[in-house]
Amino acid sequence: MKRTALALILATGLTATPAMAQEQHDHGAQAAAQQQDHAGHMMQDSDAMAAHREKVAEMRALMQQAHAASDPAERQRLMAEHRAQMLEHMAGMMQGGNSDMMAACHQRMTMMHDMMEQMAAH
Numbered sequence: 205m206k207r208t209a210l211a212l213i214l215a216t217g218l219t220a221t222p223a224m225a226q227e228q229h230d231h232g233a234q235a236a237a238q239q240q241d242h243a244g245h246m247m248q249d250s251d252a253m254a255a256h257r258e259k260v261a262e263m264r265a266l267m268q269q270a271h272a273a274s275d276p277a278e279r280q281r282l283m284a285e286h287r288a289q290m291l292e293h294m295a296g297m298m299q300g301g302n303s304d305m306m307a308a309c310h311q312r313m314t315m316m317h318d319m320m321e322q323m324a325a326h
Contacts, residue, residue: 252302256293256297259289259293260293262289263286263289263290263293266282266285266286266289267282267283267286269282270282270283270286
């Protein structure tokens, strides 16, 4: 879990690298068109986004409760509940119209992970 969180933080940091900035500059028109298309989807999916944010808030609250729990059995129960909710929510995101977006996000995260491994090797 810690390794995934670290990978996500590092991947977020890598988005600001000069190479990425140059790539974004080269594909500016394409990115603008995609951003407009994405904004249209976001407006249509505002209820879905609200539900997503609510689920994420619930999962975050469970994680905070687990970290605050002093009883190891209670902590383990809360972590198991968090894991189950996370898997259920991720499965729901992979269905229907979200599957293309999630596949693209997965592809980008895989690419970022590969780049981080290469940087760590140096």
